[in-house]
Amino acid sequence: MVESRGQALQRRRAVYRRRRAWAAVIAVVLLALLVFGLYAGLKTWGLLPSGQDAEESEAAELSGSNSDDDLASPAGSSAAAAEPEPEPTPEPEPEPERASDPSWDPDSIHVLVNRQNPFEPVDYAPTDLVVPDVPHYGPEAAMSLRQEPAAALEELIATGRQEGMALGLVSGYRSFDYQFQIYWARHAEVGTEATDLYMSRPGYSEHQTGLAADVISIENPDCMLGECFADTPEGQWVAENAHRFGFIIRYLEDMEHITGYPYEPWHLRYVGVETATEVFELGLTLEKYWEQPAAPDYDDAEPASP
Numbered sequence: 001m002v003e004s005r006g007q008a009l010q011r012r013r014a015v016y017r018r019r020r021a022w023a024a025v026i027a028v029v030l031l032a033l034l035v036f037g038l039y040a041g042l043k044t045w046g047l048l049p050s051g052q053d054a055e056e057s058e059a060a061e062l063s064g065s066n067s068d069d070d071l072a073s074p075a076g077s078s079a080a081a082a083e084p085e086p087e088p089t090p091e092p093e094p095e096p097e098r099a100s101d102p103s104w105d106p107d108s109i110h111v112l113v114n115r116q117n118p119f120e121p122v123d124y125a126p127t128d129l130v131v132p133d134v135p136h137y138g139p140e141a142a143m144s145l146r147q148e149p150a151a152a153l154e155e156l157i158a159t160g161r162q163e164g165m166a167l168g169l170v171s172g173y174r175s176f177d178y179q180f181q182i183y184w185a186r187h188a189e190v191g192t193e194a195t196d197l198y199m200s201r202p203g204y205s206e207h208q209t210g211l212a213a214d215v216i217s218i219e220n221p222d223c224m225l226g227e228c229f230a231d232t233p234e235g236q237w238v239a240e241n242a243h244r245f246g247f248i249i250r251y252l253e254d255m256e257h258i259t260g261y262p263y264e265p266w267h268l269r270y271v272g273v274e275t276a277t278e279v280f281e282l283g284l285t286l287e288k289y290w291e292q293p294a295a296p297d298y299d300d301a302e303p304a305s306p
Contacts, residue, residue, distance in 0.1 A: 098275075098278060098289065098290075099272070099274035099275040099277075099278050100271065100272065100274070100275040100290075101290060102286075102290040102292055104117065104120065106119055106120070106124040106126075106209065107126070109148065109149075109211060109270060109271060109272055110271060110272075110275065110290075111209055111211075112286060112287075112290060112292060113204065113205070113206050113208070113209060114204070114259065114260065114287065114295035115200075115204060115260045115295045115296065115297060115298045116293065116295035116298075116299070117204075117295065118203045118204045119176075119203050119204075119208060122176060122202075122203040123175075123176040123177075123203070124176070124208065125175060125176070125208075126146050126173065126209070126210040128146050128147045128210075129144040129145065129146060129147075129173055129210055130144060130145065130146075130147050130150045131143050131144050131145075131150070132144075132145055132150035132151070132153050132154050132169065132172075133154050134153060134154055134157045134167075134168065134169050135157070135167070135168035135169065135218060136168065136169055136170075137168045137169065137170045137216060137218070137224075138169065138170040138171050138214075141174075141175075141178055142171045142172055142173065142174050142178065142207070143169065143172055144172055144173045144210070145172045145173055145210055145211070145213060145270075146173070146209075146210035146211060146270075148246075148270065149210070149211050149213065149246070149247075149270035152245045152246045152247065152270060153169065153213055153245070153247075153268075153270075155245055156238075156241070156242065156244075156245040156247065157169075157215075159241075159244075159245075160234065160237055160238075160241070163237065164233070165217075165233060165234045165237045165238075166217065166218040166219045166234060167215050167216070167217065167218065167234050167238070168215065168216050168218045169213055169214070169215060170214045170215065170216050170224070170225065170266075171207065171213070171214040172207070172210070172212070172213050172214075173207060173208070173209075173210040173212075174205060174207035174208055175208065176202055176203060176208060179200065179201075179202045179203075179205050179207065179208060180202040180306065182199070183195060183199055183200070183201060183202055183303075184306050186199055187303070192301075192302055192303065196298070197261075197262065198261065198262070198264075201298065201303050204298070206250065206267075206269055211269055211270040211271075212250070212267065212268065212269050212270070213247070213267075213268045213270070214266050214267055214268070215234075215238065215266055215268060216229065216234075216266060217229060217232040217233070217234035217235060218234075219234075220232045220234070225266055226266075227262075227263055227264075227265060229265050229266045230263070230265035235265050235266070238265070238268070239265060242268055242276070242280075243273070243276040243277045243279070243280035243281075244273070244276075244277075245273070245276075246270050246271060246272045246273045246275075246276050247268040247269065247270050247271075247276055248268070248269055248271060248275075248276045248279045248280060248286070249264070249265055249267065249268065249269075250264065250267050250268070250269040250285075250286065251263060251264040251267055251285075252283075252285055253265075255285050256296060257294060257296050258285050258287050258288065258294040258295070258296065259285055259287065259294075259295070259296070260295055260296040260297065269286070271286070275289075
């Protein structure tokens with residue numbers, strides 16, 4: 001059959017369209033291959049970041065953006081405030097204060113007198129001495145005390161009497177001159193070491209303060225002064241109750257290396273009720289309680305000659 005002119009023209013147009021379509025497909029494929037090859041080459045040469053690096057970079061940018069926003073926005077402030085704050089470190093509790101501190105003023109009831117702390121002036125004498133209303137068993141020259149400890153001793157002995165204790169005073173205030181006389185009289189008999197064992201040198205005696213009192217058990221005359229006083233009912237009562245009246249046993253047992261003196265259960269020292277109670281409850285010497293150096297010895301091995 002002979003093809004008409006119109007049919008031939010249509011056929012040629014169809015062939016032309018098919019060729020154009022294929023050409024377009026081939027062009028797209030070639031372009032894709034070209035792009036893929038270029039991308040692979042740039043990535044191989046390190047000119048493009050990897051996918052992970054790109055993601056991390058993007059995340060960092062977003063994070064930075066968010067941080068800036070947080071600083072400027074209330075929402076960011078709320079998020080920061082919501083984070084728990086660290087617990088503050090607790091401050092250590094302060095050490096409890098003691099009832100008193102040592103004094104070097106001879107008029108103070110807390111004056112510290114020992115072998116390393118003599119009186120200043122050496123011949124100090126209290127101005128408020130009185131004779132307490134208690135049984136006396138010693139020389140009149142040594143029967144006075146300062147007003148405050150005198151009243152306290154009266155109360156101590158009266159309370160003891162109510163509880164069946166018979167106590168008396170054998171020595172209170174001793175002046176510098178009085179201590180000088182008895183010290184050197186004893187020294188002439190037994191020498192320095194034996195005298196210093198129980199008797200203070202002039203200017204170093206607690207009795208010169210007017211705050212010290214030597215007491216005895218009246219119903220035990222065989223134990224006037226000595227460690228045996230601790231074994232009497234009165235001695236045991238004094239040991240347990242003296243602090244209630246402001247007194248302590250000044251020279252405790254086995255404390256010679258601190259105080260310089262053997263155990264003297266009869267030697268009471270007035271320091272006030274609060275201090276006496278703390279010293280008693282702690283079982284300390286005044287030196288330890290007041291955190292002062294031990295004073296077992298004098299600076300001079302021998303006393304100055306009279």
